Amino acid sequence: MKDRTLGIVTLAAFVAALYFALIYAPTETTMGEVQRIFYFHVPAGITSYVAFLVVGVGSIAFLATRDPKWDRLAYCSAEVGVVFAGANIALGMLWAKPVWGIWWTWDARLTLQLLLALIFVAYLMVGAYISDASRRAPIQAVVGVLGAVNVPINYLAIRIWRTQHPSPVIAGGEGSGLDADMGIALAVAGAAVGLLYVYLLRRRLAVERTRQEVEYLEQVVTAQ
């Protein structure tokens, strides 16, 4: 029932976010209407960082306590995080095509975000390819820690690389001051995207708990 309420709140937040992003926020002068992608592109990226940090925290907590709930949290957050990172990259491409004239460029920021998503795809693959259930969780947690370490590194590396090679293509939108109304729209859309992450994570956790329960019951039944 709680999940249902959260779902409705998330839906309402998205309706509000669409209003703020598409109608309330002023049209950007140089890029025009397409700049409104910004209100979802940036929150999706930040949320993917948060999701991957949760993987790291969950993994460390699992290794320290051996409580399976932390393993579930890490695993489910990685799945949701990959979706958000994918949304971030896809929205970025939709924005890049009309503004830069290209879908993709091997710029440090784009490349590192793609790699971060791929790291956690690899993390999910590791889990899928380990047959021994008791070995899966700790080994996947180790990959989770190694992967999550990349979040702050990538964040810093992006900044370092940007100052090293100031590139005009990545200056658009954020950074050097944001219009107050644009800031409000970004905050509303950010809250909506954040709520969506929490909602999806909770639903995914519920599915995973049920799956493990069924697995356990299967073992009990076949053992008898």
Next chain:
Amino acid sequence: MSPIAALVLKDLAIELRRKETVVSMAMFGLLAMVIFAFALQSASLATGGDPLNNAAAELWVALTFAGVLGLNRSLAIDLDNDALQGLLLAPVGRGALYVGKVLSNFLFMLLAAAVVLALFVVFNNLLLDARLLWVAVLTVLGTFGFAGVGTILAMIAANTRMREVMLPILQIVLTMPMIIAAVGATARVLDDGDPGTLYVELVAAFDIIFLVVSYLVFEYVVEE
């Protein structure tokens, strides 16, 4: 004799008898370099670019592929005849086991890298000057980070059903940010003799972070 020294000497003794790992790595690295030099330089000759622009990329692609091959070999030695079980039963700390394995992997990779680097100098008509010293320093730093994280990833991959596939996937996604920095530094050195301290620091930072994190979590990968 310290346990770490004993572990390194053990791998060294095996390698001196079999002469497989270093030779196959050097051969594979050389072939990777030839393929990429051939492909990229044909392309740059066709478009009129300077072939030296691709040299840094060729070197690091060769070192990356050779390194993955070497890690697979080094792991196979431990998995054959369940030798790893013996190592785990030995009264040696897991940390010492990790460090010993990193050092022997690093040593073998360096030997292979020396061969690749020597041919790299000849094929690219480089002068024996200070630039080469920087390229050598970068190779040592990059190889060290590669061995540091690769040693634990090889153990992780050994637990999955698809060891030969998972090791390259994990290794490449996790070391790619470091490789990008190393290629950047190498390209700058070859261009004007200055690697840019920032790039070198990034590679060194990756080395330290990978080594410390891997050392801390290694015991969870090899536990029974």
